[in-house]
Amino acid sequence: MPTEILMPALSPTMEEGKLAKWLKSVGDNVAPGDVIAEIETDKATMEVEAVDEGTLGKILVEEGTEGVPVNAPIAVLLGEGESESDIGAAAAPTPEKAPASESSAPAAAADGPKPTGSLSADAPRPPAAPRSGPAPAEMPDDQPAEPDVPAGTEMKQITVREALRDAMAEEMRADGDVFLMGEEVAEYQGAYKVSQGLLEEFGARRVVDTPITEHGFAGLGVGAAMAGLKPIVEFMTFNFAMQAIDQIINSAAKTHYMSGGFIKSQIVFRGPNGAAARVAAQHSQDFASWYAHVPGHRVIQPYSAMDAKGLLKAAIRDPNPVIFLENEILYGQTFEVPAEMDFVLPIGKAKVEKTGRDVTIVSFGIGMTYAMKAAAELAQMGIDAEVVNLRTIRPLDIDTVIKSVQKTNRCVTVEEAFPTCSISSEIGYQLMEKAFDFLDAPVLRVTGKDVPMPYAANLEKLALPSVAEVIDAVKAVTYRT
Amino acid sequence: MAVEAKAKETGGGETGTQFTVDDYRRAYEDMLLIRRFEEKAGQLYGMGLIGGFCHLYIGQEAVVVGAQMAMQEGDQVITGYRDHGHMLATGMDAKGVMAELTGRASGYSKGKGGSMHMFSVEKNFYGGHGIVGAQVSLGTGIAFANRYRENGAVALTYFGDGASNQGQVYESFNMAKLWSLPVVYMIENNKYGMGTSIDRASANTDLSQRGASFGIPGEQVDGMHVETMRDAVARALEHARSGKGPYILEMLTYRYRGHSMSDPAKYRTRDEVNEYRQKRDPIDHVRDILISQHGVKEDAIKAIDKRVRDTVNTAAEFAQSEPEPDPSELWTDVVR
Numbered sequence: 001m002p003t004e005i006l007m008p009a010l011s012p013t014m015e016e017g018k019l020a021k022w023l024k025s026v027g028d029n030v031a032p033g034d035v036i037a038e039i040e041t042d043k044a045t046m047e048v049e050a051v052d053e054g055t056l057g058k059i060l061v062e063e064g065t066e067g068v069p070v071n072a073p074i075a076v077l078l079g080e081g082e083s084e085s086d087i088g089a090a091a092a093p094t095p096e097k098a099p100a101s102e103s104s105a106p107a108a109a110a111d112g113p114k115p116t117g118s119l120s121a122d123a124p125r126p127p128a129a130p131r132s133g134p135a136p137a138e139m140p141d142d143q144p145a146e147p148d149v150p151a152g153t154e155m156k157q158i159t160v161r162e163a164l165r166d167a168m169a170e171e172m173r174a175d176g177d178v179f180l181m182g183e184e185v186a187e188y189q190g191a192y193k194v195s196q197g198l199l200e201e202f203g204a205r206r207v208v209d210t211p212i213t214e215h216g217f218a219g220l221g222v223g224a225a226m227a228g229l230k231p232i233v234e235f236m237t238f239n240f241a242m243q244a245i246d247q248i249i250n251s252a253a254k255t256h257y258m259s260g261g262f263i264k265s266q267i268v269f270r271g272p273n274g275a276a277a278r279v280a281a282q283h284s285q286d287f288a289s290w291y292a293h294v295p296g297h298r299v300i301q302p303y304s305a306m307d308a309k310g311l312l313k314a315a316i317r318d319p320n321p322v323i324f325l326e327n328e329i330l331y332g333q334t335f336e337v338p339a340e341m342d343f344v345l346p347i348g349k350a351k352v353e354k355t356g357r358d359v360t361i362v363s364f365g366i367g368m369t370y371a372m373k374a375a376a377e378l379a380q381m382g383i384d385a386e387v388v389n390l391r392t393i394r395p396l397d398i399d400t401v402i403k404s405v406q407k408t409n410r411c412v413t414v415e416e417a418f419p420t421c422s423i424s425s426e427i428g429y430q431l432m433e434k435a436f437d438f439l440d441a442p443v444l445r446v447t448g449k450d451v452p453m454p455y456a457a458n459l460e461k462l463a464l465p466s467v468a469e470v471i472d473a474v475k476a477v478t479y480r481t
Numbered sequence: 482m483a484v485e486a487k488a489k490e491t492g493g494g495e496t497g498t499q500f501t502v503d504d505y506r507r508a509y510e511d512m513l514l515i516r517r518f519e520e521k522a523g524q525l526y527g528m529g530l531i532g533g534f535c536h537l538y539i540g541q542e543a544v545v546v547g548a549q550m551a552m553q554e555g556d557q558v559i560t561g562y563r564d565h566g567h568m569l570a571t572g573m574d575a576k577g578v579m580a581e582l583t584g585r586a587s588g589y590s591k592g593k594g595g596s597m598h599m600f601s602v603e604k605n606f607y608g609g610h611g612i613v614g615a616q617v618s619l620g621t622g623i624a625f626a627n628r629y630r631e632n633g634a635v636a637l638t639y640f641g642d643g644a645s646n647q648g649q650v651y652e653s654f655n656m657a658k659l660w661s662l663p664v665v666y667m668i669e670n671n672k673y674g675m676g677t678s679i680d681r682a683s684a685n686t687d688l689s690q691r692g693a694s695f696g697i698p699g700e701q702v703d704g705m706h707v708e709t710m711r712d713a714v715a716r717a718l719e720h721a722r723s724g725k726g727p728y729i730l731e732m733l734t735y736r737y738r739g740h741s742m743s744d745p746a747k748y749r750t751r752d753e754v755n756e757y758r759q760k761r762d763p764i765d766h767v768r769d770i771l772i773s774q775h776g777v778k779e780d781a782i783k784a785i786d787k788r789v790r791d792t793v794n795t796a797a798e799f800a801q802s803e804p805e806p807d808p809s810e811l812w813t814d815v816v817r
Contacts, residue, residue: 179629205629211659216618216652223622226607227557229629247649250612251619258598260591261814263608295815319817 002087003052004073007039007061010046012277013328017041018066019074028056030077037063037074042161042193042332054079058087146352148306154339161331163305164194164270167312168232170341172202175230178316181208181217182234182271191236192272192331218244218269222251225267225321232316235271238287238325245290252321253296268315270324273301274366274416275464277329281452286417288325288364292394292426297321298347299394301365305335307391310345318347325393327366350397352404356386359474360404362427363414364390367465370446371414374470381471383478393423401427402435409440410477414470419447441477446470500708502775504550508707509767510785511549512542515566516764517793518575519738522565522582526742530801531582534611535596538566540737543763544669545570547710548637551718555632559607559620560639562597563669563736567639571604575792579800587799592806593814605634614647616640617666621653624664624727635721637714639667643674645688651695654727658695661726665717666692668731669704675740676748689731697727704732705763735761 007017018040024030030050037048057078061068068074076087149155158166172178179202184191186199186209199207210217214235221233235241241248252265275284291299297320302308308326315322337343353368354375363371368389375385386404390397405411411431413424424445431443446465454460475481519537526535538545541563549570552558560567568578573589581588581599589599597611607623610616620638627634644650645668657664668688672679679686689699698720702713710732717728735757739746746754771777 211652211655213652213655215649216621216656219615219618219649220622220625220653220656223559223607223619223624224626224629225622226619227623227626229626246612247615247618251610251615255598255600255608256817257814258590258594259600259608259814260589260593261817262590262602263600264817297816 002057002079002082003054003077005036005048005050005075005077007068007070007072007074008048009070010039010041010044012279013332014041014070016067016069019061019063019068020045022059022063023047024056026056026059030054030056039068044189044193050077052077052079054082057082057084148310148345148351149338149343155336156339157334158305158309158337159332159334160302160305160308160326161192161194163309163335163337164312164326164331165196165198167309167316168195169198169201171313171316172198172206175316177228178230178232179206179208180232180234181210181221183210183212183236185209185234190234192328194326194331195234214240214243215247219247219251221267221269222247222255222265222321225252225265226255226263230266230316232268232270235269237276237283237328238271238273239283239285241269241271241287248291248297248321248323249294253294256320257296264319265321266319268312268322268324270312270315270322271326272328272331273325274327275329275448275453275460278455278457278460279453280455284453286325286365286415286448287323288393288415288417289422289426291323291325292396292423293421297323297394298392299323299325300347300392301325301327302391303330303363303365303368303389305333305337307345307351307389309337310343311347311391313342313344314347317344322347325365330366330369345391348392348395348397350391350400351389352386352400353389354385354387356384356408358384358408359410359412359478360386360388360401360408361412361414361470361474362388362390362401362404364393364423365415367414367416370465370467370470373467374414374474377467377471378474381480383474383480385474390423396423396426396430398427398430398434401431402438405431405435406438409438410474411439411443412470412473412477413443413445414447414465415445416448416464418450419445420450422447441479444473444477446473500711502771502777504708504711505767505771505775506777506785508543508546508550509764509771509782510789511546511570512707512764512767513785513789514575514792515539515542515546515569517789518569518579518796519565521793521797522579523738523742525579525583525797525800531596532584533595534562535582535742536563536740537738537742538563538736540757540763541669541671541704541732541734542566543707543710543766544667544704544732544734545639547707548667548714550707550711551714552637553634553718555605555634556718557605557607557620557623557627557634557636558639559616559623559636560609561613561616561641561644562609562611563641564597564599564609568599568601568604568606568609571601571606573599573601573604573606575796576799579796580803583800583803584805585800585803586806586810587803591810591814593810614640614644614649617644617647617650617653620666621657621662621664624657624662624721625660627663628660633722635663635665635718637665637667639669641674642668642670642672642679642688643677643682645670645691646674646683650691654692654695654697657727658692658697661724663721663724664727665714665721666697666699666727666729667714668729669734670731671734671736673736673740673748676744676746678748687731689729692727692729697729699729699731701731701733704734705757705761705766707763707767 274286
């Protein structure tokens, strides 16, 4: 029986990849460990090694094909005594060719064979899960209350990952004091490919690979900032920034005040934050409320590519330390951004992503994917939800939330973090303090559960918020059943 | 005592130029200013005019004064919380430092930082840091900026024997050597990390060799002699400035006072302290040389003493008469 070679998953969040190159041809003998092909994921180019021995009987996916779903057969290996005639026709489902961009990745994956078996690390986040798919595209009828750009601005579709890279590249071109440092940012092109191409353009002086030494390089970055440079310090994930949090808080955030305003630290700490997929408790935590607790710096958590581009550029230009909390799941999602180069969003300003009358859903970062999806489903039920994307966590734009609640009289908050002392807690308190008379129901929060993130697929799904929970909360505050 | 024997071997200015009578005069006055300033600070602390933590530098004066004499324009200094001596050595104004200690608006940090948090960009002094060891990474970052800008400056990064056991010190050593950063690590070994003697805290007490696994050269220096200090720092600066990367100096020194003002100092004997005070005092040493070798008259010495005392008294009066920060200052300087 010929053996199918399947498209492997090479990272916990990979759903599809590009078959970049075949290194073996039909008829070649293959031994275990031989590199047979190269595939490109959204993070890196990887080699595919043969697991079994045999002869390459047929190539099912030509090189250059993009959007090959994980676990789709890509070739057939013939054992001893077998020939091409042994290959069944059913073994060759041609994967759908995705558009050149990564935009509809989850959709393409949904149409292809469902990943099964041990390679499908994405199992808890199947294509149907709330977070996958660019939510705004599903609600073309909803116009933002205040558009970020004037009507008629030429727009383009890019991923959050590209938006972050473009923001850094543009600011580095504009200001020679801006540089990027972190683990694997240069030669590896970024652990999550965010810094792709920057080394080539700016050289090793300004795109600096560090040793794995978070406490040390965070402090080094702050020292360089005190001396007048404008570092962008990338943490491979913010989980590792706990090693460095003394320098982030005690040195970066506090020195301006302690020096009577004479020493500034113009520094951005950025990187993926929050849960990715199936990486368990130590690698799955949202630190928004940790940093938001402390005065002396800004805390930003972007949702869309628009947020990522406009706010990262603003963060790099801001004379204060900025904690810029990205999300790995969002990196590959595509949104519209202005095609013009210099697009900057204001720090400290929330955005009404969808207007509505019946309830205010407040969220930020990846929480927005639940919020937007819930709003779409609620619309089907006749509940018109307004969705506020906070964008900046500190300073918190509570005025925009209050203005919305004054209209809707009801509020539900959504975030992936733990509930205790969360951003939701803060919003609930401030609404009680500043908009008490406008509330017709208690503020409800939909958060991650108060447990360390479990590994098992079913438990992880339970630990995270869901669209259903958001809908239930909205029904509760609008007194619908 | 083996450590001290080694210090005598290495100390003594192989590359040093002549320490002239003017050098001795300057060293005497600069060290005495620190001594008298710290004594006054201790006095004001006892009167309740200085609050919180107050770590005095008395006994270690030769370290910063000798180093300063070797530095070039543009070289930076960063240190931990025992920082008043470093500030005065860089030329920061005694009035502004003392007014910060008393929490007044005219202090270097407008009264918001206190003893451990003062800065002067003008004098290339980058603090004043309260978390043990944090300044080592920060100083390495200043050196990174020097190399980035190719400005020829070296960052003198001071820390104590206690801080030398912090993990980020070695993270910094690694990066500094990896990238050949222009930094001199100045380990002030005063034998005690708070109340714990170095023998009880460090597996290997030769701190000058703490960079060995990174290939960073280091030497022990007699930190009680200002001439030795100046020469050693000159050698280290030359090394760092020439592109060879970091250099470690371990200064063998001693603090006469407790760790902070609230230290009962039960961990060492009065005899030990007196041994240093009476036989190895860095200021007495210079005073003796001025008089016995250079024939400087007692009157001339007394004139310096008076000048220093006047400066310190003026600073103390200033620090007590200046107003506290305006209440509105509570909300300023949080972010820019």
